[in-house]
Amino acid sequence: MRSLNPVFSSAVVMALCSLLAGGCGGSPSDGESPDMHAPQSGGLGGKAGDEPTYPDDDGDDDATPGKVTICHIPPGNPANAHTLSVSTSAWPAHARHGDTLGPCDAGTGGEEPDAGTGEEPDAGGGEEPDAGTGGEEPDAGAPVCAPIGEACGESAACCFGLTCGEDNTCDPIIG
Known part of the structure; x- marks a missing residue:
């Protein structure tokens, strides 16, 4: 019967040792106090x-x-x-x-929580609530990223998975 090549057998032993060490995971503990990361x-x-x-x-x-x-x-x-x-x-x-x-x-001492009186709250003299400056479109700021087919360049970056093409529009990255 042939014996194993010494290089092969030492490689197998090292592989088994590394699997054993990796398979156990973690570090030994004393078992006395719990470890949050265990x-x-x-x-x-x-x-x-x-x-x-x-x-x-x-x-x-x-x-x-x-x-x-x-x-x-x-x-x-x-x-x-x-x-x-x-x-x-x-x-x-x-x-x-x-x-x-x-x-x-x-x-709460067993009491029900206060749910109010049931009356309408004072709306401030009957005026309409302030909903903004009115007349103008609100400035929502620049878009986070430009979708497919939108203009791109210095003013807008393309969304993830897109690239700014030669015609300065966002195109999908292929490949």
Whole structure:
């Protein structure tokens, strides 16, 4: 039986080692504190050294032990804040994203929010609202980019994927 060429076998060993190192990903951790950048944390782990603060499990939600009532404020949609009951171990991740302990209506004292009196607001003496200077077309400024077939040059640049052709109009880039 033939033996493998030494150059070939060392190349295979190096390739396997690099795949092993790349496949594991990340750096070793002590497992004690979560790392916000660790792939397993989903970005919810916090910084190394930050100890998570757990709410007192003194019966905040007596009906469900091990759970706490929070006001969940969805990122990008604070108007959709709603009350949730989550596990105490889930609380630190919610706290890092701006959620608060207790039900959402805790700040209003249980009262309905003021929706106004129902009367028309004072429109300023019955005059038409100011809608601009009138008579003139508003100056919207120069266009961001010129589309296909439009003039281009020093005054206007062509949009992405277009080039200013010999006849100073925007043409598609081909090739």
